[in-house]
Amino acid sequence: MASSAAFEAVQSELERTASMDRWSARGAIQLALMDAGLEASNVTSAQMKIVVDRLLPKQLQSQKVADVSSLCERIRGALDLLGDDSKTESPDKVFQRLGS
Amino acid sequence: MGNLSLMCLVVYTIASGVVGVRLLQRARRSRGLPELLAGTSYVAAPALGYPLVIVASQLPNRAVAVPMYIIGEALLVFGCCCFLFFTMKVFRPEARWAMWAAWLGSAVLAWSGIGITHAFISYSDPAEITAQARSPLAGMVAVLALSYVWTAFEGFRYYRMMRKRMALGLAEAVVTNRFLLWTLSGLTSVAWISYSALALAAGENLARNAVNVSVTCAGGIANTVFLLLIFMPPAAYSRWVERSARAARLATA
Numbered sequence: 001m002a003s004s005a006a007f008e009a010v011q012s013e014l015e016r017t018a019s020m021d022r023w024s025a026r027g028a029i030q031l032a033l034m035d036a037g038l039e040a041s042n043v044t045s046a047q048m049k050i051v052v053d054r055l056l057p058k059q060l061q062s063q064k065v066a067d068v069s070s071l072c073e074r075i076r077g078a079l080d081l082l083g084d085d086s087k088t089e090s091p092d093k094v095f096q097r098l099g100s
Numbered sequence: 101m102g103n104l105s106l107m108c109l110v111v112y113t114i115a116s117g118v119v120g121v122r123l124l125q126r127a128r129r130s131r132g133l134p135e136l137l138a139g140t141s142y143v144a145a146p147a148l149g150y151p152l153v154i155v156a157s158q159l160p161n162r163a164v165a166v167p168m169y170i171i172g173e174a175l176l177v178f179g180c181c182c183f184l185f186f187t188m189k190v191f192r193p194e195a196r197w198a199m200w201a202a203w204l205g206s207a208v209l210a211w212s213g214i215g216i217t218h219a220f221i222s223y224s225d226p227a228e229i230t231a232q233a234r235s236p237l238a239g240m241v242a243v244l245a246l247s248y249v250w251t252a253f254e255g256f257r258y259y260r261m262m263r264k265r266m267a268l269g270l271a272e273a274v275v276t277n278r279f280l281l282w283t284l285s286g287l288t289s290v291a292w293i294s295y296s297a298l299a300l301a302a303g304e305n306l307a308r309n310a311v312n313v314s315v316t317c318a319g320g321i322a323n324t325v326f327l328l329l330i331f332m333p334p335a336a337y338s339r340w341v342e343r344s345a346r347a348a349r350l351a352t353a
Contacts, residue, residue, distance in 0.1 A: 002194065036270065037261035037262060037263065037265040037271075038261070038265065038270070039261075041194060050270060054268060055268075088194060089193075091190050092271060094132075094190050095190075095275055095278045095282070096272070097135065098123065098126070098135060098138065098331055099275070099278055099331055099332075099333055
Protein backbone atom coordinates (compact mmCIF):
# COMPACT_ATOMS: atom_id res chain seq x y z
CA MET A 1 0.00 0.00 0.00
CA ALA A 2 1.35 3.45 -0.94
CA SER A 3 2.38 5.81 1.85
CA SER A 4 1.39 9.46 1.97
CA ALA A 5 3.78 12.28 1.09
CA ALA A 6 4.09 13.19 4.79
CA PHE A 7 5.11 9.64 5.67
CA GLU A 8 7.68 9.54 2.87
CA ALA A 9 9.11 12.91 3.92
CA VAL A 10 9.67 11.78 7.52
CA GLN A 11 11.14 8.49 6.36
CA SER A 12 13.65 10.11 4.03
CA GLU A 13 14.60 12.64 6.72
CA LEU A 14 15.27 9.81 9.19
CA GLU A 15 17.32 7.92 6.61
CA ARG A 16 19.31 11.00 5.63
CA THR A 17 19.86 12.71 8.98
CA ALA A 18 19.76 9.89 11.53
CA SER A 19 21.43 7.34 9.24
CA MET A 20 18.63 4.87 9.84
CA ASP A 21 18.04 2.17 7.27
CA ARG A 22 14.77 2.16 5.34
CA TRP A 23 13.04 -0.53 7.45
CA SER A 24 14.08 0.88 10.84
CA ALA A 25 12.86 4.32 9.78
CA ARG A 26 9.54 2.99 8.47
CA GLY A 27 9.12 0.82 11.58
CA ALA A 28 9.65 3.74 13.95
CA ILE A 29 7.15 5.90 12.07
CA GLN A 30 4.61 3.07 11.81
CA LEU A 31 4.74 2.45 15.57
CA ALA A 32 4.26 6.15 16.29
CA LEU A 33 1.35 6.27 13.83
CA MET A 34 -0.26 3.24 15.46
CA ASP A 35 -0.10 4.97 18.85
CA ALA A 36 -1.78 7.99 17.25
CA GLY A 37 -4.48 5.96 15.47
CA LEU A 38 -3.30 7.11 12.04
CA GLU A 39 -2.56 5.27 8.80
CA ALA A 40 0.53 5.58 6.61
CA SER A 41 -1.57 5.77 3.45
CA ASN A 42 -3.49 8.92 4.32
CA VAL A 43 -1.66 10.71 7.15
CA THR A 44 -1.39 14.44 6.37
CA SER A 45 1.55 16.69 7.18
CA ALA A 46 -0.51 18.51 9.85
CA GLN A 47 -1.26 15.20 11.58
CA MET A 48 2.33 14.06 11.13
CA LYS A 49 3.63 17.20 12.87
CA ILE A 50 1.64 16.27 16.00
CA VAL A 51 3.04 12.73 15.82
CA VAL A 52 6.56 14.11 15.48
CA ASP A 53 5.97 16.39 18.48
CA ARG A 54 4.29 13.89 20.77
CA LEU A 55 5.06 10.29 19.81
CA LEU A 56 8.00 9.89 17.45
CA PRO A 57 10.68 11.00 19.99
CA LYS A 58 9.83 7.98 22.19
CA GLN A 59 10.29 5.61 19.25
CA LEU A 60 13.57 7.22 18.23
CA GLN A 61 14.91 7.10 21.78
CA SER A 62 14.09 3.39 21.97
CA GLN A 63 16.24 2.93 18.84
CA LYS A 64 19.10 4.86 20.51
CA VAL A 65 19.01 7.68 17.96
CA ALA A 66 21.22 10.61 19.02
CA ASP A 67 19.97 14.19 19.46
CA VAL A 68 16.30 13.40 18.98
CA SER A 69 15.03 16.93 19.59
CA SER A 70 17.07 18.57 16.83
CA LEU A 71 16.23 15.69 14.49
CA CYS A 72 12.52 16.23 15.14
CA GLU A 73 13.02 19.94 14.50
CA ARG A 74 14.49 19.14 11.07
CA ILE A 75 11.63 16.74 10.34
CA ARG A 76 9.11 19.49 11.19
CA GLY A 77 10.96 21.76 8.77
CA ALA A 78 10.66 19.14 6.03
CA LEU A 79 6.94 18.74 6.75
CA ASP A 80 6.45 22.53 6.53
CA LEU A 81 7.48 22.33 2.89
CA LEU A 82 4.67 19.89 2.10
CA GLY A 83 1.07 20.70 1.30
CA ASP A 84 -1.74 18.83 3.06
CA ASP A 85 -2.55 16.57 0.14
CA SER A 86 -2.84 12.90 1.02
CA LYS A 87 -3.47 10.74 -2.05
CA THR A 88 -6.52 8.95 -0.65
CA GLU A 89 -9.52 10.36 1.18
CA SER A 90 -9.58 9.05 4.74
CA PRO A 91 -12.74 7.44 6.23
CA ASP A 92 -13.02 10.18 8.87
CA LYS A 93 -13.20 12.86 6.16
CA VAL A 94 -15.98 10.87 4.46
CA PHE A 95 -17.93 10.36 7.68
CA GLN A 96 -17.50 14.01 8.63
CA ARG A 97 -19.08 14.99 5.30
CA LEU A 98 -21.83 12.36 5.38
CA GLY A 99 -23.19 13.56 8.71
CA SER A 100 -22.86 17.29 8.26
CA MET B 101 -48.50 -9.46 15.81
CA GLY B 102 -47.49 -9.32 12.13
CA ASN B 103 -48.76 -5.75 11.93
CA LEU B 104 -46.31 -4.60 14.60
CA SER B 105 -43.26 -5.98 12.79
CA LEU B 106 -44.60 -4.60 9.50
CA MET B 107 -44.96 -1.17 11.11
CA CYS B 108 -41.34 -1.27 12.33
CA LEU B 109 -40.16 -2.25 8.86
CA VAL B 110 -42.19 0.60 7.33
CA VAL B 111 -40.51 3.04 9.73
CA TYR B 112 -37.09 1.66 8.72
CA THR B 113 -38.06 1.88 5.03
CA ILE B 114 -39.15 5.53 5.32
CA ALA B 115 -36.05 6.49 7.34
CA SER B 116 -33.80 4.77 4.78
CA GLY B 117 -35.55 6.64 1.97
CA VAL B 118 -35.15 10.02 3.68
CA VAL B 119 -31.48 9.38 4.51
CA GLY B 120 -30.78 7.98 1.03
CA VAL B 121 -32.32 10.96 -0.79
CA ARG B 122 -30.43 13.36 1.45
CA LEU B 123 -27.15 11.56 0.69
CA LEU B 124 -27.89 11.64 -3.05
CA GLN B 125 -28.54 15.40 -2.86
CA ARG B 126 -25.22 15.78 -1.08
CA ALA B 127 -23.52 13.62 -3.74
CA ARG B 128 -24.85 15.92 -6.46
CA ARG B 129 -23.28 18.93 -4.73
CA SER B 130 -19.98 17.35 -3.66
CA ARG B 131 -19.55 14.89 -6.58
CA GLY B 132 -18.34 12.42 -3.90
CA LEU B 133 -18.50 8.73 -4.74
CA PRO B 134 -19.03 7.53 -1.11
CA GLU B 135 -22.22 9.59 -0.67
CA LEU B 136 -23.44 8.46 -4.11
CA LEU B 137 -22.89 4.79 -3.20
CA ALA B 138 -24.45 5.10 0.28
CA GLY B 139 -27.39 7.16 -0.99
CA THR B 140 -28.09 4.76 -3.87
CA SER B 141 -27.77 1.82 -1.51
CA TYR B 142 -30.36 3.15 0.98
CA VAL B 143 -32.81 4.29 -1.71
CA ALA B 144 -32.52 1.15 -3.86
CA ALA B 145 -32.53 -1.61 -1.22
CA PRO B 146 -34.51 -0.81 1.95
CA ALA B 147 -36.55 2.12 0.63
CA LEU B 148 -37.72 0.72 -2.75
CA GLY B 149 -36.53 -2.84 -3.48
CA TYR B 150 -37.50 -4.52 -0.22
CA PRO B 151 -41.05 -3.05 0.00
CA LEU B 152 -41.70 -3.83 -3.70
CA VAL B 153 -40.68 -7.46 -3.20
CA ILE B 154 -42.84 -7.79 -0.06
CA VAL B 155 -45.89 -6.19 -1.71
CA ALA B 156 -45.47 -8.16 -4.97
CA SER B 157 -45.34 -11.47 -3.10
CA GLN B 158 -48.72 -10.67 -1.49
CA LEU B 159 -50.51 -9.69 -4.73
CA PRO B 160 -52.90 -12.25 -6.26
CA ASN B 161 -52.69 -10.68 -9.76
CA ARG B 162 -49.58 -12.23 -11.35
CA ALA B 163 -49.59 -9.76 -14.26
CA VAL B 164 -48.80 -6.99 -11.77
CA ALA B 165 -46.91 -9.04 -9.19
CA VAL B 166 -44.23 -10.50 -11.50
CA PRO B 167 -42.89 -7.23 -13.02
CA MET B 168 -43.11 -5.58 -9.60
CA TYR B 169 -41.11 -8.45 -8.07
CA ILE B 170 -38.48 -8.31 -10.82
CA ILE B 171 -37.97 -4.56 -10.35
CA GLY B 172 -37.93 -4.93 -6.54
CA GLU B 173 -35.39 -7.76 -6.57
CA ALA B 174 -33.16 -5.91 -9.07
CA LEU B 175 -33.21 -2.78 -6.88
CA LEU B 176 -32.56 -4.84 -3.75
CA VAL B 177 -29.54 -6.55 -5.28
CA PHE B 178 -28.21 -3.31 -6.79
CA GLY B 179 -28.53 -1.51 -3.43
CA CYS B 180 -26.72 -4.30 -1.56
CA CYS B 181 -23.91 -4.24 -4.16
CA CYS B 182 -23.55 -0.46 -3.71
CA PHE B 183 -23.22 -1.02 0.04
CA LEU B 184 -20.35 -3.48 -0.51
CA PHE B 185 -18.58 -0.98 -2.75
CA PHE B 186 -19.18 1.79 -0.21
CA THR B 187 -17.33 -0.23 2.46
CA MET B 188 -14.51 -1.01 0.04
CA LYS B 189 -14.19 2.56 -1.28
CA VAL B 190 -14.28 4.24 2.15
CA PHE B 191 -12.31 1.84 4.35
CA ARG B 192 -10.02 -0.05 1.94
CA PRO B 193 -9.68 2.08 -1.19
CA GLU B 194 -6.27 0.68 -2.13
CA ALA B 195 -6.61 -2.95 -1.01
CA ARG B 196 -6.90 -5.39 -3.88
CA TRP B 197 -8.53 -8.06 -1.66
CA ALA B 198 -11.30 -5.63 -0.71
CA MET B 199 -12.06 -4.90 -4.36
CA TRP B 200 -12.22 -8.63 -5.09
CA ALA B 201 -14.45 -9.18 -2.06
CA ALA B 202 -16.85 -6.45 -3.25
CA TRP B 203 -16.97 -7.90 -6.80
CA LEU B 204 -17.33 -11.49 -5.56
CA GLY B 205 -20.08 -10.50 -3.11
CA SER B 206 -21.87 -8.62 -5.90
CA ALA B 207 -21.62 -11.63 -8.22
CA VAL B 208 -23.18 -13.91 -5.57
CA LEU B 209 -25.91 -11.33 -4.89
CA ALA B 210 -26.70 -11.07 -8.63
CA TRP B 211 -26.81 -14.88 -8.96
CA SER B 212 -29.07 -15.08 -5.89
CA GLY B 213 -31.35 -12.36 -7.20
CA ILE B 214 -31.75 -14.15 -10.53
CA GLY B 215 -32.42 -17.47 -8.78
CA ILE B 216 -35.01 -16.03 -6.39
CA THR B 217 -36.75 -14.14 -9.21
CA HIS B 218 -36.74 -17.24 -11.42
CA ALA B 219 -38.49 -19.20 -8.64
CA PHE B 220 -41.10 -16.44 -8.26
CA ILE B 221 -41.76 -16.33 -12.02
CA SER B 222 -41.89 -20.12 -12.42
CA TYR B 223 -44.23 -20.94 -9.53
CA SER B 224 -47.26 -19.26 -8.03
CA ASP B 225 -47.58 -21.42 -4.90
CA PRO B 226 -45.64 -19.80 -2.00
CA ALA B 227 -44.44 -23.17 -0.70
CA GLU B 228 -43.00 -24.10 -4.10
CA ILE B 229 -41.38 -20.67 -4.50
CA THR B 230 -39.73 -21.06 -1.08
CA ALA B 231 -38.47 -24.55 -1.91
CA GLN B 232 -37.03 -23.47 -5.27
CA ALA B 233 -35.48 -20.28 -3.90
CA ARG B 234 -33.80 -21.96 -0.91
CA SER B 235 -30.24 -22.13 -2.34
CA PRO B 236 -30.10 -18.63 -3.87
CA LEU B 237 -31.73 -17.20 -0.75
CA ALA B 238 -29.07 -18.89 1.40
CA GLY B 239 -26.38 -17.33 -0.82
CA MET B 240 -27.93 -13.88 -0.50
CA VAL B 241 -28.33 -14.12 3.28
CA ALA B 242 -24.73 -15.33 3.67
CA VAL B 243 -23.32 -12.44 1.61
CA LEU B 244 -25.49 -9.91 3.44
CA ALA B 245 -24.44 -11.24 6.84
CA LEU B 246 -20.75 -11.21 5.80
CA SER B 247 -21.04 -7.69 4.39
CA TYR B 248 -22.42 -6.44 7.72
CA VAL B 249 -19.70 -8.30 9.64
CA TRP B 250 -17.22 -6.43 7.42
CA THR B 251 -19.07 -3.15 8.09
CA ALA B 252 -18.98 -3.71 11.86
CA PHE B 253 -15.32 -4.75 11.79
CA GLU B 254 -14.19 -1.69 9.79
CA GLY B 255 -16.35 0.61 11.90
CA PHE B 256 -14.90 -0.70 15.15
CA ARG B 257 -11.33 -0.68 13.84
CA TYR B 258 -11.71 2.95 12.84
CA TYR B 259 -13.54 3.87 16.06
CA ARG B 260 -10.54 2.63 18.09
CA MET B 261 -8.20 4.65 15.87
CA MET B 262 -10.34 7.77 16.25
CA ARG B 263 -10.31 7.41 20.05
CA LYS B 264 -6.49 7.51 19.97
CA ARG B 265 -6.61 10.56 17.68
CA MET B 266 -9.00 12.30 20.07
CA ALA B 267 -6.44 11.97 22.85
CA LEU B 268 -4.02 13.98 20.64
CA GLY B 269 -6.65 16.50 19.57
CA LEU B 270 -6.67 15.08 16.02
CA ALA B 271 -10.32 14.00 15.86
CA GLU B 272 -13.75 15.40 16.64
CA ALA B 273 -15.90 13.59 19.19
CA VAL B 274 -18.97 13.70 16.92
CA VAL B 275 -17.17 12.05 13.99
CA THR B 276 -15.61 9.47 16.31
CA ASN B 277 -19.07 8.67 17.63
CA ARG B 278 -20.33 8.09 14.06
CA PHE B 279 -17.90 5.16 13.72
CA LEU B 280 -19.28 3.63 16.93
CA LEU B 281 -22.83 4.03 15.59
CA TRP B 282 -21.72 2.53 12.26
CA THR B 283 -20.32 -0.49 14.16
CA LEU B 284 -23.52 -0.90 16.16
CA SER B 285 -25.61 -0.61 12.99
CA GLY B 286 -23.51 -3.35 11.36
CA LEU B 287 -23.82 -5.62 14.43
CA THR B 288 -27.58 -5.05 14.60
CA SER B 289 -27.93 -6.02 10.94
CA VAL B 290 -25.81 -9.15 11.44
CA ALA B 291 -27.95 -10.20 14.41
CA TRP B 292 -31.19 -9.40 12.60
CA ILE B 293 -30.25 -11.21 9.38
CA SER B 294 -28.77 -14.22 11.19
CA TYR B 295 -31.84 -14.61 13.39
CA SER B 296 -34.25 -14.27 10.46
CA ALA B 297 -32.22 -16.79 8.44
CA LEU B 298 -32.24 -19.32 11.29
CA ALA B 299 -35.95 -18.83 11.87
CA LEU B 300 -36.74 -19.27 8.17
CA ALA B 301 -34.50 -22.36 7.97
CA ALA B 302 -36.41 -23.81 10.92
CA GLY B 303 -39.65 -23.23 9.02
CA GLU B 304 -40.88 -20.47 11.35
CA ASN B 305 -43.31 -17.78 10.25
CA LEU B 306 -41.59 -14.45 10.91
CA ALA B 307 -44.92 -12.60 11.17
CA ARG B 308 -46.65 -14.81 13.74
CA ASN B 309 -44.15 -15.85 16.42
CA ALA B 310 -43.85 -13.24 19.21
CA VAL B 311 -40.07 -13.60 19.54
CA ASN B 312 -39.56 -13.26 15.78
CA VAL B 313 -41.75 -10.17 15.65
CA SER B 314 -39.86 -8.60 18.57
CA VAL B 315 -36.49 -9.28 16.92
CA THR B 316 -37.65 -7.84 13.58
CA CYS B 317 -39.09 -4.78 15.34
CA ALA B 318 -36.02 -4.19 17.50
CA GLY B 319 -33.72 -4.57 14.47
CA GLY B 320 -35.75 -2.17 12.34
CA ILE B 321 -36.11 0.47 15.04
CA ALA B 322 -32.46 0.23 16.16
CA ASN B 323 -31.22 0.61 12.59
CA THR B 324 -33.54 3.58 12.03
CA VAL B 325 -32.12 5.31 15.10
CA PHE B 326 -28.52 4.57 14.06
CA LEU B 327 -29.09 5.81 10.50
CA LEU B 328 -30.58 9.08 11.70
CA LEU B 329 -27.86 9.67 14.30
CA ILE B 330 -25.09 8.98 11.76
CA PHE B 331 -26.39 10.84 8.72
CA MET B 332 -28.85 13.41 10.15
CA PRO B 333 -27.78 13.90 13.77
CA PRO B 334 -29.95 16.31 15.79
CA ALA B 335 -27.98 19.27 17.19
CA ALA B 336 -28.86 18.21 20.75
CA TYR B 337 -27.30 14.76 20.19
CA SER B 338 -24.09 16.28 18.75
CA ARG B 339 -23.86 18.65 21.74
CA TRP B 340 -24.34 15.71 24.14
CA VAL B 341 -21.54 13.73 22.44
CA GLU B 342 -19.18 16.73 22.61
CA ARG B 343 -20.04 17.39 26.28
CA SER B 344 -19.46 13.72 27.18
CA ALA B 345 -16.09 13.72 25.43
CA ARG B 346 -15.06 16.92 27.24
CA ALA B 347 -16.11 15.46 30.58
CA ALA B 348 -14.13 12.28 29.89
CA ARG B 349 -11.05 14.35 28.98
CA LEU B 350 -11.32 16.38 32.19
CA ALA B 351 -11.74 13.21 34.26
CA THR B 352 -8.55 11.69 32.87
CA ALA B 353 -6.52 14.96 32.91
